[in-house]
Amino acid sequence: MKALAVENLEKGFGGVQAVDGISFSVEEGETVGIIGPNGAGKTTVFNLITGFYRPDRGNILFYGKNIAYLPPHRLPRLGIARTFQNLRLFGKMTVFENILSAMLVQGRYNLFSAIFRWTDYFVTESKAEEKARKLIEFFNLSGKEDQSADSLPYGEQRRLELARALALEPKVLLVDEPGAGMNPIEIQGLVQTMKEVKKQFLLTVVIIEHQMGLVMNISDKIVVMDFGEKIAEGTPDQVKKDRKVIEAYLGEEPL
Amino acid sequence: MKFFWEARKVILPAVLVYLVLKAIFGFHLVSGYIEQITLFSFIVILTSLGLNVIYGYTGQFSLGHAAFYGIGAYISAYLSKSLGVESILGFIPVLFLSGVSAGLVGCLIGVPILKLRDDFLAIATLGFGTLVRVILDNSDRFSEILGGSRGFVGIPRITNLELAFFVTVFLILVTRNIIFSRYGLFWRCVKNDELASQAIGINTSRMKLMAFSYGCFLAGIGGALYAHLYTFLHPSNFDILKSIDFLIIVIVGGMGSIVGTIYAGLIWVGFIEGLRIALPADMLDLRWVFIPLFLIGLMMWRPYGLIRKGG
Ligand SMILES: Nc1ncnc2c1ncn2[C@@H]1O[C@H](COP(=O)(O)OP(=O)(O)OP(=O)(O)O)[C@@H](O)[C@H]1O
Numbered sequence: 121m122k123a124l125a126v127e128n129l130e131k132g133f134g135g136v137q138a139v140d141g142i143s144f145s146v147e148e149g150e151t152v153g154i155i156g157p158n159g160a161g162k163t164t165v166f167n168l169i170t171g172f173y174r175p176d177r178g179n180i181l182f183y184g185k186n187i188a189y190l191p192p193h194r195l196p197r198l199g200i201a202r203t204f205q206n207l208r209l210f211g212k213m214t215v216f217e218n219i220l221s222a223m224l225v226q227g228r229y230n231l232f233s234a235i236f237r238w239t240d241y242f243v244t245e246s247k248a249e250e251k252a253r254k255l256i257e258f259f260n261l262s263g264k265e266d267q268s269a270d271s272l273p274y275g276e277q278r279r280l281e282l283a284r285a286l287a288l289e290p291k292v293l294l295v296d297e298p299g300a301g302m303n304p305i306e307i308q309g310l311v312q313t314m315k316e317v318k319k320q321f322l323l324t325v326v327i328i329e330h331q332m333g334l335v336m337n338i339s340d341k342i343v344v345m346d347f348g349e350k351i352a353e354g355t356p357d358q359v360k361k362d363r364k365v366i367e368a369y370l371g372e373e374p375l
Numbered sequence: 376m377k378f379f380w381e382a383r384k385v386i387l388p389a390v391l392v393y394l395v396l397k398a399i400f401g402f403h404l405v406s407g408y409i410e411q412i413t414l415f416s417f418i419v420i421l422t423s424l425g426l427n428v429i430y431g432y433t434g435q436f437s438l439g440h441a442a443f444y445g446i447g448a449y450i451s452a453y454l455s456k457s458l459g460v461e462s463i464l465g466f467i468p469v470l471f472l473s474g475v476s477a478g479l480v481g482c483l484i485g486v487p488i489l490k491l492r493d494d495f496l497a498i499a500t501l502g503f504g505t506l507v508r509v510i511l512d513n514s515d516r517f518s519e520i521l522g523g524s525r526g527f528v529g530i531p532r533i534t535n536l537e538l539a540f541f542v543t544v545f546l547i548l549v550t551r552n553i554i555f556s557r558y559g560l561f562w563r564c565v566k567n568d569e570l571a572s573q574a575i576g577i578n579t580s581r582m583k584l585m586a587f588s589y590g591c592f593l594a595g596i597g598g599a600l601y602a603h604l605y606t607f608l609h610p611s612n613f614d615i616l617k618s619i620d621f622l623i624i625v626i627v628g629g630m631g632s633i634v635g636t637i638y639a640g641l642i643w644v645g646f647i648e649g650l651r652i653a654l655p656a657d658m659l660d661l662r663w664v665f666i667p668l669f670l671i672g673l674m675m676w677r678p679y680g681l682i683r684k685g686g
């Protein structure tokens with residue numbers, strides 16, 4: 121079953137055609153990697169899927185339902201979560217609050233329950249707190265619950281952002297360059313974490329990544345973009361041998 | 376009720392403070408003037424708390440807070456005068472209605488302006504504050520009793536220690552409960568990063584509007600208590616300078632700190648009124664030398680407010 125399908129998606133900014141008629145699909149449970157040179161339009165595809173940009177043309181289907189024109193805040197409820205290329209944490213809030221807020225978005229108690237502390241307030245809060253602690257443990261952030269997010273070292277901030285996305289209990293997770301700025305050892309750890317996360321949370325994953333070691337290792341399928349277009353698609357091995365891909369990367373790091 | 380049981384740690388000391396104040400006022404240990412500014416300080420705390428919700432917690436810079444304070448004051452005064460309300464019991468619905476009206480006005484103007492960012496929002500709220508001031512200056516054209524630029528006179532004096540104190544304590548507790556719930560958490564998320572908030576599913580426009588309306592509601596209640604404490608209203612009491620007073624209290628107390636707002640409100644009222652007593656009448660204007668110096672010193676000593684040492 122197709123978890124996500126993008127059909128003829130187009131998005132331009134003034135003179136720049138950032139995404140120029142892209143189509144690809146992601147099967148349920150699959151991990152799809154999106155690669156391509158800088159400025160190829162990868163992040164724009166994520167922003168289109170998650171409602172931060174409105175497409176000029178095209179459809180985005182989530183389990184068959186067109187989600188192309190929904191506002192961003194509706195998507196987590198449907199089951200789509202994302203991380204950002206340039207880390208977007210709630211910097212002045214604690215690690216615990218970063219996770220808890222994502223947990224409580226789906227929590228259902230209203231303002232009056234909050235003010236008068238009715239039972240559903242306590243039930244929802246304590247459930248969310250328990251789940252948040254488990255997630256913090258899973259991501260090896262125990263003991264740092266009460267530190268402010270921006271006081272964490274970079275690698276841990278990355279983990280926290282991933283944990284926050286998973287707190288939404290998504291069906292599909294979109295991660296934008298989780299390996300950016302990490303050294304090879306940290307990348308190894310990240311590969312491990314991504315694999316565990318996938319198994320534990322039964323996820324469908326779309327990952328944008330420049331670190332070939334990482335993306336080739338965990339992806340079932342790779343989509344290669346250049347100048348807003350899809351220039352290749354296939355298994356990691358197929359893509360590595362593709363002539364167009366090699367050309368696009370000429371002068372960049374070798375595959 | 377759970378509400379009161381949960382809040383027992385606040386309510387017990389509050390009752391104690393009330394009894395002490397009651398005794399001091401009852402035995403006339405202080406002048407009527409001191410009594411009045413004590414009640415006034417509760418009103419200032421309540422109204423500033425509203426601005427702290429809007430600015431300190433949710434990060435929406437408002438230069439028009441006094442307008443909502445004024446709306447609450449004028450609506451309550453108009454209602455109690457035209458309905459002939461004189462007792463506390465009769466006044467409570469008026470009080471509530473005034474708060475709700477200020478909140479509704481906040482909600483209505485919030486829909487278009489809360490989309491704006493930082494400096495634009497400041498200008499828009501400043502504009503709204505000016506608009507309200509102009510309307511109040513000309514209010515006698517709508518109804519004679521509003522008084523226009525001559526001021527609104529003859530409002531019944533209803534606000535007493537019990538009303539001012541317990542309404543303030545109750546609403547501080549309500550605010551605290553909202554702050555320590557998902558709504559307060561979402562407000563802070565919005566302040567920290569709007570895009571990230573949307574990415575985790577927070578309807579940021581709705582949360583901003585909610586914080587703004589609630590903050591205006593508190594200002595409206597504060598205004599209504601003020602009107603029935605001083606029994607006289609003048610449009611100049613609700614202009615930009617007043618908005619800046621509230622802003623100073625929020626910043627001095629600490630953005631996003633309820634306790635800080637309480638301390639800063641008390642200090643602010645105490646300082647201004649204290650200087651009024653301490654300085655000889657012909658040197659009263661020196662206050663506007665001391666106050667800025669005090670603020671500059673404070674900001675150097677505690678840039679994040681009285682309560683917090685760091686960001
Ligand atoms: N909001 C925007 N306004 C104007 N131009 C934009 C905007 N967002 C993206 N672009 C442009 O669209 C093109 C694609 O950008 P995008 O960020 O999607 O690339 P990318 O593949 O993610 O690159 P990188 O690997 O560097 O992250 C670039 O030319 C970029 O300048």
Ligand SMILES: [Mg+2]
Pocket residue numbers: 162163164205
């Ligand atoms: Mg990118």
